[in-house]
Amino acid sequence: MSVDAMATTEENQRRAVLDAVDRLAPRIVQSVADAVKIPSINPKYPGQDYGKLAGGEGEVSALMNDLHREAGASTELVAVEKGRDNACGRIAGTGGVRSLLLNGHVDVVPPNREGLWDKAPFSGLITDEAVHGRGATDNKAGTVAAAYAAIALAAAGIRLQGDLVLQAVVGEEVGDHLSGTTAALQAGYGADAAIVCEPSNFSDASPNLVPTTPGLLWFSLSLVGKAAHSGLRGLTIHPTLEGEALGVNTIDKFWIIYHALRQLEDSWALRDRHPLFQPGYFNLLPGVIRGNPEGVLVPFFLADTLTVEYCVYHHPERSNHEVIDEIEKTVRQACANDPWLSAHRPEFDWKLLWPPYTAPASHELIPAVMKAHSDSVGGFDLATPPKQEGFLGVCDLTWMDAQGIDGLVYGPGVGRTAHAENEYVPIHQIITAVKTYALSAMDYCGVSGTESSINSPTTGRRRP
Template sequence: MTRELSDTTRAVAADRKAVFAAVDALRDDMTSVLSDVISIPSVNPKYPGQSYDDVVGSEGRVSDLLGEIYQDAGAEVEKWAVEPGRTNAVGTISGTGGGKSLIFNGHVDVVPPGNADRWTSGDPFSGRIDDDRVWGRGASDMKAGLVAQAFAVKALARAGVRLQGDLIIEAVVGEEVMDHECGVSSTLERGYRADAAVVAEPSGPTTLGVIPVTPGLLWFSVTIGGKTTHSSMRGQTIRAGGGGSSVGVNAIDKGMLVFQALQRLEEEWAFTKTHPLFAPGHFTIHPGVVTGGPHGVLVPFFLSEYMTIEYCVWYPPQDDPENVKREIEAQIDAIARTDGWLREHPPVVEWKLNWPANNPGEAAADITAAVSAAHVAAAGNTPYAGPATVAGFCAVEDCSFLTNAGVPAISYGPGDLRVSHADDEYCLIDEVHTAAKTYAALALDWCSPSTV
């Protein structure tokens, strides 16, 4: 038995060495393909501010390109679009039997580049290659990870390795606006399931970290009404001896009461909402957009009739979103009861979105350990050497929908959230290279090399 185990260990080590050598040999090709993929402006057509008809189609071009790589690696590729032009591509490398199955997943859509004049690196979709990095919108989020996964699978084929378990690799649309029905959820509906999944979201600011949990995200608005009159009557509405609300009410004044109340709740959350894999204070109530004024005439010569604040709420993985909603509504109700106008004209809360947290718990323990071990093997003596940091993801991602469908999902990928969605987005070539080796090592370990 000891000799058999020794022979197996040597065989696995030989396979890993061959696969790592194949990744090394493919490095320049991988960098070139990454540049090509970045140069495709695959902006999500449903992203706010976009003209759908002008933008739609580029996501599909990225999926088509990646699908060719999957096919070259020996995968059976299926492509489909829930909406025309928004193609998903999934490759399946069927195992010989007996091993665990694995999904590699990533999204092809990117956010708009913003003001191109602020990009000192050049055209936001240049895909420019420098000595150590590749520039462009989507480089970090998350085309680097998609390409690293694709070339990991290609390296397995180049090394002549067959696996016992099925390996599924996915390029999906829609993630940037939670359009999961068009993307990752449609893969699940078509039957693509496995014992675990790894999504190639950028791990940073934890460099090449292993990410088993994400927060949840709520979007809501709160609207406060007022009563307009001439702005010269402000003193009458706020000073003792004036007519008060019988004359007018400035909605912005009342809205600031709500703003400050939610700010106090956010400060409480620094102590009441915590998680061991997140930095203290990570869970917040972010006032992202404020609008207000007199209806139809945005000049300051009237008392404002309305004020609307759009909030983005980051809540801990273990929290029930319905409880979070009730907590926020209770805070708004409490401040409204302290003000005569708001008691009679309560603020109106509208809940617009809940992106569920990813919290697979013990179901993801094995895949978390496997990715951590694969990283150590792949990083070698590189700057990424040593145990990977296990941390919570700062934002949200498609892991949630995989986990909720019964496929325990975590993430690991090249890139940095601090440059994602920012001007001069980039990814480091060495990081992409190391990630590709990690994915390849993971597939070997998780799906088990075949002796057939």
């Protein structure tokens, strides 16, 4: 076959896939809405009732399992805990050298203050432009889009050379990868590279390509003070009077630590720059604080207990332990300048350590997705590569990396609505993602019967 004939055949195959997606579009949108209507709140999310919520994730996985089967995958529900099934599928290729994994998660965060939603959080409302509800952006649209990419390939009569693996997993929202992504990988549903189908744009524009994610840390600090009557506050805060011998208010003491960590946060904004993240993105968030007199929630005592919970996002080129050391050193130095805190040092509790991830710059999946996005958005004659940027949060690429699988994030959704009221996903992003996943699979895995230079031996890492 001549080079021109090969190019024509390849373009016709790609057009057939794009046409198949357009025909499937109404079903795709309805499936996203159907998934959103299932309140699959992660039962391990802090403050939730596990017994009442366990099983919601499994309902969404059952929906995904049906879609995987329709795509022609051999399927399996992999569960570590009852009712928390991971829908896994594999579409066997004809013998290609590279396989691709499409991964999304079915669990969502709670809807928070439901009275602030314009519509019911789990309405799954479809408008002309979007699907609305908790989980629409994070991450049901991307998870459903991955399944429909496989369905579109089948509808267009495309047979891949390499395997296409599908995962709809539980547990992502709390880092419970041992029940979710890691469990799926250990059950044999791995590949040479992965696309995590999380929302990859902060706005309503087309999905971006995300090759790097920050590190995330969750820690608490606990302080102890000395209780006293509220009428004695004046005597405790003026060192010329009785001072700390009479009482110590932990809320006052926390501000010493708070200001030290704010200064560290400001130094990160100047020092820890990354070309794919906005300056100031890396941060230390004091998101929860509980300070009060022991066992009493009235301000008639000096507060003698305080616990503050911090969420930290750090530069992807820094290790978790390097950042932990810097935070602890900063707090120690702040405490050393205060007589009470130097004698009663706060206690750290490091609750979640989520390492960063960065894809190898030369990984072949990156140009495959860029070309697929360009063809999906701009057609075959207009080059419209996706913008590259760092990820808004963290995702399961970290745990894939631990299993020797490289990848990137690309998916539909509006990042600013994730974990917020009135979450939604634009329909045009969903359809673009389906097309991009399908064409990426063709480029990376190869199409049976089509010779292409992209079907060279994998330069990725070991396949589990």
